[in-house]
Amino acid sequence: MLEAIILSVIAASTPLLLAAAGELVVERSGVLNLGVEGMMIMGAACGFAGAYVSGSTLVGAFCGALAGVALSSIFALLTQGLAVNQVATGLALTILGVGLSGLIGAGFVGDRIDPVPQLNLPFLTGIPGIGRIVFGQDAFVYVSIALVIGIWLFLYRTRAGLVLRAVGDNQTSAHALGYPVLRIRVLAIFFGGACAGLAGAFLPLAYTPFFIPGMTAGRGWIALALVVFASWRPGRLVAGAYLFGAVTILQLHAQALGLGIPSQLMSSLPYLATVIVLVLISRARSTAGSAAPASLGMVFVPDR
Amino acid sequence: MKHRLVFGAAAALVAVAAATFGAPAAEKLKIGFIYLGPVGDFGWTYQHEVARQGLVKALGDKIDTTFLENVNEGPDSERSIEQLARTGHQLIFTTSFGYMDPTIKVATKYPKVDFEHATGFKRAPNVSTYSGRFYEGRYIQGVIAAKMSKVGVLGYIASFPIPEVISGINATMLGAQTVNPNIKVKIIWVNTWFDPGKEADAAKALADQGADVLMQHTDSPAAMQIAAQRGIYAFGQDSDMTKFGPKSQLTSIIDNWAPYYIQRAKDMIDGTWKSTDTWGGLNSSLVVMAPYANMPDDVKKLAMDTEAAIKGGTLHPFKCPITDQDGKTVECKGGSNLDDGQILSMNFYVKGVDDKIPGK
Numbered sequence: 001m002l003e004a005i006i007l008s009v010i011a012a013s014t015p016l017l018l019a020a021a022g023e024l025v026v027e028r029s030g031v032l033n034l035g036v037e038g039m040m041i042m043g044a045a046c047g048f049a050g051a052y053v054s055g056s057t058l059v060g061a062f063c064g065a066l067a068g069v070a071l072s073s074i075f076a077l078l079t080q081g082l083a084v085n086q087v088a089t090g091l092a093l094t095i096l097g098v099g100l101s102g103l104i105g106a107g108f109v110g111d112r113i114d115p116v117p118q119l120n121l122p123f124l125t126g127i128p129g130i131g132r133i134v135f136g137q138d139a140f141v142y143v144s145i146a147l148v149i150g151i152w153l154f155l156y157r158t159r160a161g162l163v164l165r166a167v168g169d170n171q172t173s174a175h176a177l178g179y180p181v182l183r184i185r186v187l188a189i190f191f192g193g194a195c196a197g198l199a200g201a202f203l204p205l206a207y208t209p210f211f212i213p214g215m216t217a218g219r220g221w222i223a224l225a226l227v228v229f230a231s232w233r234p235g236r237l238v239a240g241a242y243l244f245g246a247v248t249i250l251q252l253h254a255q256a257l258g259l260g261i262p263s264q265l266m267s268s269l270p271y272l273a274t275v276i277v278l279v280l281i282s283r284a285r286s287t288a289g290s291a292a293p294a295s296l297g298m299v300f301v302p303d304r
Numbered sequence: 305m306k307h308r309l310v311f312g313a314a315a316a317l318v319a320v321a322a323a324t325f326g327a328p329a330a331e332k333l334k335i336g337f338i339y340l341g342p343v344g345d346f347g348w349t350y351q352h353e354v355a356r357q358g359l360v361k362a363l364g365d366k367i368d369t370t371f372l373e374n375v376n377e378g379p380d381s382e383r384s385i386e387q388l389a390r391t392g393h394q395l396i397f398t399t400s401f402g403y404m405d406p407t408i409k410v411a412t413k414y415p416k417v418d419f420e421h422a423t424g425f426k427r428a429p430n431v432s433t434y435s436g437r438f439y440e441g442r443y444i445q446g447v448i449a450a451k452m453s454k455v456g457v458l459g460y461i462a463s464f465p466i467p468e469v470i471s472g473i474n475a476t477m478l479g480a481q482t483v484n485p486n487i488k489v490k491i492i493w494v495n496t497w498f499d500p501g502k503e504a505d506a507a508k509a510l511a512d513q514g515a516d517v518l519m520q521h522t523d524s525p526a527a528m529q530i531a532a533q534r535g536i537y538a539f540g541q542d543s544d545m546t547k548f549g550p551k552s553q554l555t556s557i558i559d560n561w562a563p564y565y566i567q568r569a570k571d572m573i574d575g576t577w578k579s580t581d582t583w584g585g586l587n588s589s590l591v592v593m594a595p596y597a598n599m600p601d602d603v604k605k606l607a608m609d610t611e612a613a614i615k616g617g618t619l620h621p622f623k624c625p626i627t628d629q630d631g632k633t634v635e636c637k638g639g640s641n642l643d644d645g646q647i648l649s650m651n652f653y654v655k656g657v658d659d660k661i662p663g664k
Contacts, residue, residue, distance in 0.1 A: 005512065008505060102344070213374075219501070252492050256513045258659055267493075
């Protein structure tokens with residue numbers, strides 16, 4: 001039973017982790033993209049459409065990521081090209097994404113596809129207990145872990161990552177040093193869009209293999225909150241995503257076991273747990289002030 | 305060039321004028337619909353949309369319909385209902401329990417507009433209520449479930465602890481207990497009508513904990529799909545969900561609103577519309593069962609016999625005496641069965657349910 005619970009937790013946490021990882025990079029470059037929910041659901045709609053039409057979930061995943069990039073390119077054009085307020089644009093993007101995905105996906109409601117295949121190594125997957133957990137997941141799960149490791153290496157071990165962080169912390173100085181601030185941010189936004197689109201595609205390709213308008217049900221907003229929870233650090237992001245997923249699944253199991261705790265309280269438990277852990281980590285930190293990139297959300301217009 | 309432009313504009317004007325004055329004199333009845341979820345939810349809202357399309361097909365050019373989907377229950381809904389009332393809609397259907405107070409509020413402001421509120425209990429001179437006796441279908445499902453369950457544990461995905469949902473759970477249990485007096489049910493409250501991911505998680509949790517027949521009071525086919533994946537049985541909800549679980553779906557309670565909608569629209573057109581309360585069940589075809597499938601012939605026969613008995617009035621799901629969870633006998637206000645008022649305000653579990661109603 002524990003194995004079944006862990007498998008459910010991993011499945012529930014993966015879309016959050018994928019979307020939040022992309023958003024982490026975007027916010028580290030100084031851009032606050034509130035359009036994650038819109039990009040996720042566009043990824044869901046286009047991902048399902050791609051998989052249904054082509055018969056391949058790989059094509060579907062690709063389509064989902066592309067849809068995220070396409071939507072985020074609107075955001076990039078507005079906020080970086082035209083220096084529009086990032087918060088407003090992000091919110092508008094969410095509304096646009098949700099509506100557009102409903103339009104695109106409307107023709108696919110009621111269709112079914114075969115879900116993404118899960119890894120099946122001859123001996124390893126059969127190990128009782130941990131076999132399926134470690135060696136029996138689908139590609140999205142492995143990609144999400146690899147993505148977080150890759151992002152960590154990129155941000156902290158490469159020069160390009162250092163430059164990205166510099167742009168996020170002090171855009172004026174970075175510009176003065178000659179780094180192409182706008183271009184770096186646009187690339188980061190595209191990356192974030194691809195991740196959010198991929199996260200959205202996970203839902204109809206692996207989680208519940210059908211498409212229904214609105215199926216992300218607010219996961220994009222949770223991903224945004226997880227980035228803050230993680231203090232913009234990739235390692236903490238994994239912990240946060242899995243914590244949230246775990247409490248979500250455990251509260252359902254607790255209800256089924258008949259523990260007698262009011263279900264409304266149980267439903268709010270994932271959010272409560274996340275806030276409590278955030279308070280505890282914040283108190284333990286020695287430095288005062290926020291860990292946010294200092295230029296987060298600030299519009300950048302290169303001096304003429 | 306200039307001549308052609310002027311000629312073209314004149315022709316366009318004449319055409320528009322002809323269309324306006326040449327149109328039939330009768331004004332179309334404008335009917336509005338407020339939907340809780342997306343029409344593509346393949347569940348609750350989908351069935352209302354199917355009925356609306358049936359309405360358009362039946363009354364065609366006498367009516368004009370509009371619908372607003374994804375309207376959240378709460379302050380948002382009041383704004384949406386008012387929007388329809390303000391824009392000339394004479395008959396407005398609000399299709400969810402949570403629209404009850406907003407509907408009454410808007411109805412008081414627009415006494416000349418008529419409203420139909422689904423699954424509610426507050427009425428006014430210009431507000432009717434309508435609902436289906438879904439509990440009749442639940443009773444039949446309980447009978448089938450107890451027959452098909454090998455371990456005697458049912459899994460129930462419930463949305464909100466309102467009387468309609470609770471009476472559904474109770475009817476299921478009462479039906480199941482006629483086959484297996486020791487049947488058990490595990491209930492998960494997901495606190496949403498529609499969230500495919502959460503419903504799938506709940507279905508997985510129930511299956512992991514040993515339930516081998518799943519039922520739901522939520523709107524998406526996620527649980528049916530999980531049942532298909534796990535090789536267990538499930539009941540669809542609101543629509544026929546066979547597509548998502550061809551070997552798993554035993555039956556489904558289908559909401560058949562079209563005949564009611566057509567009748568009410570006709571009443572409006574004839575000027576005979578009055579505020580009424582309609583609670584139709586199997587015998588008025590407001591509730592229809594999907595074809596019984598994936599079960600042996602004797603179970604099918606039992607299900608059909610039960611359905612016929614309820615339709616004919618010889619069997620009532622809430623036949624007295626009813627014992628509640630604490631062992632007390634519930635007062636029987638309807639003679640030989642609980643009366644409508646008791647079912648509509650049901651806030652207790654029957655004996656055999658090992659759960660506490662959230663919030664009590």
